[in-house]
Amino acid sequence: MSALGGGLWFSMWAVYLTSVKGIPAASMGLAMGLGGGAGLLAAVPVGALADRLGARRVFIAVSVARGLLVLLFLFTDDFWSLLVAAALFTASETSGRGVKVTLIYLLMPGHRRLTVLAQARVVQHITYAAGAGAAAWVLSNGTAGAYYGAVAVVSLCAVLSAGVLIGLPPTPPVPPARRSSGTRAVRDLPFLSLMSTTALLSLCWPLLSSGLPLWLKYQTTAPVWLAPVTVVVSSLFIALFQVRVTRQGENLKGAIRSTRKAGAALAVCCLLFAAAAWPAPPILSSLVVLAGLTAHIYGELHYVASRWGLSLRLMRRDAEGEYQGLAASTEGAVATVGPALITTLVTGALVGGWGVLAVIFVAAAAPTPALCRRALRAGGGSRASVG
Incomplete structure (x- = not known):
C-alpha cells in the first residue's frame, strides 16, 4: 500500500x-x-x-x-x-x-x-x-x-x-546490556566508507528518470517518448529477475562480484547513451538507447543485490537498525543530489558528462573488496550475517 x-x-x-x-x-x-x-x-x-x-x-x-x-x-x-x-x-x-x-x-x-x-x-x-x-x-x-x-x-x-x-x-x-550508544554505525569507518562509495551506484535511478529524457529530447534523433518506455521496461525486468539476481549476494564474495558487475554495466550504459547522440537515423539511435537500457537493467539488478548483501553481512550484531539507517541515509543523500548532478553533467558537458558518470560508476565499485576486508578485520566476530 x-x-x-x-x-x-x-x-x-x-x-x-x-x-x-x-x-x-x-x-x-x-x-x-x-x-x-x-x-x-x-x-x-x-x-x-x-x-x-x-x-x-x-x-x-x-x-x-x-x-x-x-x-x-x-x-x-x-x-x-x-x-x-x-x-x-x-x-x-x-x-x-x-x-x-x-x-x-x-x-x-x-x-x-x-x-x-x-x-x-x-x-x-x-x-x-x-x-x-x-x-x-x-x-x-x-x-x-x-x-x-x-x-x-x-x-x-x-x-x-x-x-x-x-x-x-x-x-x-536488543537487551539493555548489549545496546549500542546510538553512534556505533557512524563510528564504524569501514562500513561507513563502503556504504558511501557503493551508494554512488544508485545514481542509476536519476540517470534514467532525469538524464535520459533530456538527452533524448535535445541531443539524439531518438523519440523523447522512449524515456518513459525505458522506465516501464526496466520495471518489468526487475519484476522478472530481481529475486534470481539477488541470490548471488547471499555471501560476501557474491556481493562483491555483484558490485563490480553493477559498476561495469552502468559505465557501459553511460557510454552507449552517449553514443546515441552520434548522427544517425532515429531507428538506429533508438536501438543504441535500448542497448544502453539493457546494460542499465543488468547494472541496477546487481547493484540492489550487492547493496543488501554487503549491508546485511557487514553490519554489527545488536545494532542492525542503526546500521541499516546509516545505509539508507547514504543512499538517500545520493538520491537528494543525484537529479541535479545528472542534469548538470548531461546538459552541460554533453558526451563528456556521460564519460564522467561512467568513471564515477567504475570508481564507486573499485574499492569494495578492500573496504570489505577492512570491515571484517575491524569487526572480528561481531559482524552480522545474511545466512
Missing part, C-alpha cells in the same frame, strides 16, 4: 507544488533539496530506536508518521513551509527504508532474507507503477480538487500499510 502511495506522490508532487500551490520552480527545488537533505539526518537515530524498542513497533510508528506528514503539503504555500514539510516527510521516508530492511532481517530465517527483500522489491515496483498510473489521471485532470484528493490517498495508503504491519510477529528489542 505504501508503494502505491509513493508512486502516486512522486509522480505528481512537482506539478502539484508549482501549479496548485503556486511555489516558483526554483524555490520549490531548493526547498525540497535542502529539506530532503535535513531529513536524512533522522535515519540513524530512528534505526537506533528500532534496536531499543523493536523494529516492528518503530516501523509501524514511522509508517503512520509518513501518512500524517504528507498532509503537511496541503498547507505549504511558500519556501519555508515547504522546507519544513520536506524535511519531516523525508525523515519518515528514509528512516522507513532502513527499518524495513531491519524488520525483514529479524523476522526471516537466514536463507530467506535476501529472497524476501527481493520479492518485496518486485511487489513494490508493481504497486509503484499502479500509483504512477493514478498520478497520470490526476495530472490530466489538472484540478486542485484532484490533487488534494490524491494527497489524501497517499496519506491513507501509508496508514493502511501500518495497519497491515500490526499482524506481523513482534521483534524483541
